[in-house]
Amino acid sequence: MPGGDDGSDLDLELEYRPFSLALETPLETADGTIESRDGFLVRLTAADGQVGYGEATPLPGWTESPADCETALARAGEAIQEGPTAALEAVDEQVAARHAVSLALADLQAGREATPLYRYVGKGPMVGRVPVNATIGDGPPAETAHAAREAVDRGFDTCKLKAGRRSVDDDIDRVRRVREAVGDDVELRVDANEAWTYEEATTALVAFADLDVAVVEQPLPAGALEGHADLRADERGDGVSIALDEGLLEHGVDAICEAEAADALVLKPMALGGIDVARKIAAWVQELEITPIVTTTIDGVVARTGAVHLAASIPDVPACGLATGDLLADDLGRDPVLLERGAAVVPQAKGLGVEGVWDT
Ligand SMILES: [Mg+2]
Structure with missing residues (x-):
């Protein structure tokens, strides 16, 4: 491809290195206890000195394995000599690796244009804040109610409650409390x-309505x-929207839209192959009046900040699940995103706005 603003005119170097970030509290899952989130930090450097960062933090059941991720990043490191398109093709099948490479490319390009990432990818207006939901764990009723009240006192006006580990009646009781x-x-x-x-x-939908x-x-x-x-078609749950999260990964957006199976979709850019992929899905489903909700998994600061920029680039984005940084005991670097009164303050520096992650 001839030179242009996709970076194909640049002489680029791609490096990656592993990281392991301890969780604040170990996470019990069906497959055992997770104590840390392990992944790869990616750095792209252009001959003119401009750099871009990306993060691949594979998640079992959602992305490729860590070994496949590393192999894919190694391929991208060689392919980058032929340009960005070749590097992205080298990680096309590995969503976590693709998320990292595409994010590093976008960060580098936005930096060259001296534009914050969300404006580089969205070409839209300046956005100061994006609304964020509080996530309330799957505790007993009194604890759940207390946590929700506390979140509201801190300024959140949207709370997402985890459910499904008790009987439906117990969950209804929790929601009522x-x-x-x-x-x-x-x-x-x-x-x-x-x-x-x-x-x-x-039963749940009737009570929730x-x-x-x-x-x-x-x-x-x-x-x-x-x-x-x-x-969705069952009038007994009228008024309650159905959102798909795991289902998006299983079926893809085409099948979901065709089946009219969702009012909202949870978009996790790190599991979809990148913020560019997630943005395309968001724009498309908004035309079908399906609401995109941007959500992070437990990721390092590079991926989390990328998700904040993604949310800021989507017009009329609802409260998003971006407040997951507290779940980590350490991080890749300083968090440029301030969470304040139920919103994420969007970084306005050029690119991602994440600094110092490679040196620490
Ligand atoms: Mg979910």
């Missing part, structure tokens, strides 16, 4: 993480495409 604790003006979302049968989901729950995320297993479409 939360609604009582936070009042009527707070948006409540419930993430069931695939836990329910159709009957259980219907009453409690003015705005969104239920992934009520049924990821495979249940028709089931989610049926839930």
Whole structure:
């Protein structure tokens, strides 16, 4: 490809190095306990000295394995000599690696244009803040209500409650306690993480409609495409939106739109192959009146900041799941994103706005 603003005129070097970030609290999962998040930090350097950073933090069940990620990054490191397009092709099948390489390219290019990343990718107006939801863990009712109240006192006006580890009746009770604790003006979302049968989901939706729950995320297993479409069509849960998260990975956006299986989609750029991929999906589904919700997994500061820029580049973005930095005990570098009164303050420095990550 001839030279141009995609960076193909640049002499680029791609380096990567592994990192391991301890979690604040070990995470119990079906596959065992996770104590750290391990991945690769990517640095692109142009001959003119401009640099760009990317992060690949593979997540079991969502992305390629760490070994496949590293192999893909090594391929990209060689392919970059033929230009950015070749480097992206080298990681096309590995979503975490592709997220890192595409983010580093965008960071470098936005830096060369002296533009914050969200304006480089979105070409849109200046955005000062993006709304962020609080995430409330799957604790007992009183603890859940207390945590939600505390989040609202800190300025959050959207709370996402984790559910699905107890009986549906217990979860309904938890949501009721939360609604009582936070009042009527707070948006409540419930993430069931695939836990329910159709009957259980219907029971929950009827109660949630009453409690003015705005969104239920992934009520049924990821495979249940028709089931989610049926839930949406079922008037018993009217007023509660259905969001798909795990289901997006399983089916892809085409099948979900065709089946009319979702009112909202949870977009995790690190599991979708990059903020460029996530942005395309967001723009497309917004035309179909499906709401994109940008969400991070537990990632280092480079990937989290990329997600904040992604959210800032999406017009009318709703409250997003971007407040996950507290779950890490250490990080790759200083966090340029201030979380303040239920919003992320978007960095306005050039590129990602993340500094010093390679030196520490
Ligand atoms: Mg989810």
